[in-house]
Amino acid sequence: FEPCPSPPPSTSRSSSSKKKKNEEEKSKKRKSSGDDFEPSPPSTSRPKSANSTKPATNKKPVPDRTLNYWVEVYLEKDKKWICFDVKTGKMNTPADIEARLPKPIFYILAVDNKGYFKDVTRRYASDYITSTRKLRYDEDWIEETLKKFTQRSGNKSKQEDQELERKSEEAPMPTTVSGFKNHPLYVLKRHLLKFEAIYPAEAPPLGWWK
Numbered sequence: 001f002e003p004c005p006s007p008p009p010s011t012s013r014s015s016s017s018k019k020k021k022n023e024e025e026k027s028k029k030r031k032s033s034g035d036d037f038e039p040s041p042p043s044t045s046r047p048k049s050a051n052s053t054k055p056a057t058n059k060k061p062v063p064d065r066t067l068n069y070w071v072e073v074y075l076e077k078d079k080k081w082i083c084f085d086v087k088t089g090k091m092n093t094p095a096d097i098e099a100r101l102p103k104p105i106f107y108i109l110a111v112d113n114k115g116y117f118k119d120v121t122r123r124y125a126s127d128y129i130t131s132t133r134k135l136r137y138d139e140d141w142i143e144e145t146l147k148k149f150t151q152r153s154g155n156k157s158k159q160e161d162q163e164l165e166r167k168s169e170e171a172p173m174p175t176t177v178s179g180f181k182n183h184p185l186y187v188l189k190r191h192l193l194k195f196e197a198i199y200p201a202e203a204p205p206l207g208w209w210k
Contacts, residue, residue, distance in 0.1 A: 067100040072110055072120075079159055081110075081120075098124045105132050107142075116151040122164040129168055130179040173207055180209075 071084045073091075082092040090096060098105075101124065108121040119142070125132040136142070151157055174180050180188045187198065188209065 065100050066102055067097060068102070070097060074156075079156075080163060081123075081160060083123075094124050095126070098126060104135055106135055112151070114151070115149070117146050117149045118151070118157075118160070119146070120164065122168045126171060129171055129184060130174050130176075134182070177209070 067085070067087075071086055072081045073084055074081050083094055083097055084091050085093070085097060088096075101108075105121065105125045107119065108124055110118045110120045112118070121132060121136075122128045169185065173186060174183060177188070180186055181191050186206065189198070192198070
């Protein structure tokens with residue numbers, strides 16, 4: 001029979017006590033670190049978008065002043081046609097009507113109470129000779145096309161033609177070099193073709209152009 005050896009020193013208890021202390025310290029650290037922290041309820045506010053735009057303001061639409069139709073009245077006493085703007089109430093103001101016409105101007109046709117057409121472009125196009133005339137199609141073709149819809153030549157029609165021709169001739173001298181090209185009243189020597197000349201040769205110049 002051999003005597004039972006004495007048990008070793010109780011180190012297990014001390015080790016178990018150390019484990020408990022370590023567990024208590026860990027639990028304290030967890031609490032301090034926020035592992036047991038309860039999250040706050042979500043916010044009800046909506047995040048703002050970076051592309052959010054301001055509400056559009058109610059801007060008043062800009063009125064369209066473009067003019068496509070107006071009235072012409074014949075004055076028996078003066079033997080001529082004058083324009084009348086039914087929108088503004090202005091009378092005999094062709095320059096004001098021209099300013100409101102769509103650009104460029106090609107043709108302006110008037111229709112009388114009998115359904116006859118009349119080309120009155122020269123009455124409202126101040127640059128008819130220098131610009132508008134060059135934009136139009138062949139005049140002979142236009143006259144032939146509208147021949148069935150135009151009134152036969154009479155005193156009233158002849159007087160109007162003379163007035164329109166006089167109005168176009170009273171236009172000021174062109175202000176650009178291109179305006180003199182193929183002009184029916186003025187010419188620059190630089191624009192003369194091979195078989196063209198100024199006659200008489202000693203004709204005095206009407207102006208000077210740099």
